Amino acid sequence: MNWGGAGEFFAMGGYGLYVWGSYAVAVLLMGAEPLLARHRHAEARRAAARADEDETGELR
Amino acid sequence: MDAGLRFFTFASPPRFYALSGALLPWLWAATALFAAAGLYIGFFVAPTDATQGDAYRIIFIHVPAAWMSMLLYLVMAFWAAIGWAFNARLASMVARAIAPTGALFTFLALWTGSFWGKPTWGTWWVWDARLTSELILLFLYLGYMALVTAIDDTRRADQAGALLAIVGAVNVPIIYFSVKWWNTLHQGATISLTAAPKMAQTMLTAMLLMTFAFWAYAFAVVFMRTRSIIIERELHTEWVGALTGRVGGRGSRT
Numbered sequence: 642m643n644w645g646g647a648g649e650f651f652a653m654g655g656y657g658l659y660v661w662g663s664y665a666v667a668v669l670l671m672g673a674e675p676l677l678a679r680h681r682h683a684e685a686r687r688a689a690a691r692a693d694e695d696e697t698g699e700l701r
Numbered sequence: 702m703d704a705g706l707r708f709f710t711f712a713s714p715p716r717f718y719a720l721s722g723a724l725l726p727w728l729w730a731a732t733a734l735f736a737a738a739g740l741y742i743g744f745f746v747a748p749t750d751a752t753q754g755d756a757y758r759i760i761f762i763h764v765p766a767a768w769m770s771m772l773l774y775l776v777m778a779f780w781a782a783i784g785w786a787f788n789a790r791l792a793s794m795v796a797r798a799i800a801p802t803g804a805l806f807t808f809l810a811l812w813t814g815s816f817w818g819k820p821t822w823g824t825w826w827v828w829d830a831r832l833t834s835e836l837i838l839l840f841l842y843l844g845y846m847a848l849v850t851a852i853d854d855t856r857r858a859d860q861a862g863a864l865l866a867i868v869g870a871v872n873v874p875i876i877y878f879s880v881k882w883w884n885t886l887h888q889g890a891t892i893s894l895t896a897a898p899k900m901a902q903t904m905l906t907a908m909l910l911m912t913f914a915f916w917a918y919a920f921a922v923v924f925m926r927t928r929s930i931i932i933e934r935e936l937h938t939e940w941v942g943a944l945t946g947r948v949g950g951r952g953s954r955t
Binding site: 653675682688 | 744747749759762805813816817918926929932942945946947
């Protein structure tokens with residue numbers, strides 16, 4: 642175990658800004674990207690379901 | 702008929718869609734497990750570095766992100782080339798799906814490198830060979846994405862993108878060997894880092910675990926994006942219709 646407590650852990654030996662500044666952006670981007678990808682997939686599925694309605698009554 | 706034909710049949714969009722959908726939960730589970738293990742070892746087992754203090758702990762995301770940025774570019778160029786040469790639809794879709802994730806890892810490598818450079822080199826940025834060539838990699842990803850979205854004709858867009866991706870691939874060995882070929886602030890290849898053996902071992906373990914996590918993450922998110930592109934491009938086909946309930950009653954999952 643490296644740390645005496647939570648305070649020491651977040652201080653990162655004085656390099657807190659640099660270490661957490663790196664990890665925060667990594668977590669943010671790698672959290673956002675799957676959400677965006679999931680949204681795009683849902684949109685594509687919805688558009689595909691709608692393509693049905695556009696086509697009712699006449700074949701492409 | 703022959704093996705080549707069967708390979709392309711297997712790589713048909715509907716099959717890929719179903720297969721990747723089944724793999725996704727496992728890939729996310731692998732991402733979470735490897736990341737948890739890597740971060741635990743990286744922060745609680747690996748000791749503080751004698752010269753760099755705790756600032757070195759950025760390595761656990763910096764090096765995996767930089768590796769992924771280069772690897773993904775080569776994989777993207779490979780599939781773009783396959784898609785172009787054999788007119789394989791799925792390969793071109795995969796190439797397009799890789800680009801945003803590659804750009805993300807390139808940005809992360811630059812960002813974390815900057816946050817590591819400030820405390821250790823005393824500067825956020827320097828125009829040296831390693832950093833500059835990695836920045837060019839980011840521009841190549843962004844250029845590829847802009848190019849393929851700017852051309853309306855899908856096939857032409859894929860071909861133009863493939864050409865850019867293939868030509869740009871020359872940059873990857875330049876990035877990798879830049880620390881050998883030129884005098885640079887950046888340290889040499891990480892994997893041959895020679896520190897006190899015991900310390901290097903736990904650091905290396907954490908770094909490799911994080912690399913596996915990023916690898917699983919890249920597979921998962923690229924699969925997700927490929928699945929979207931498949932639906933977008935095959936909107937009017939019968940199998941997509943069956944998927945969304947347009948054809949043959951209620952829609953099926955995955």
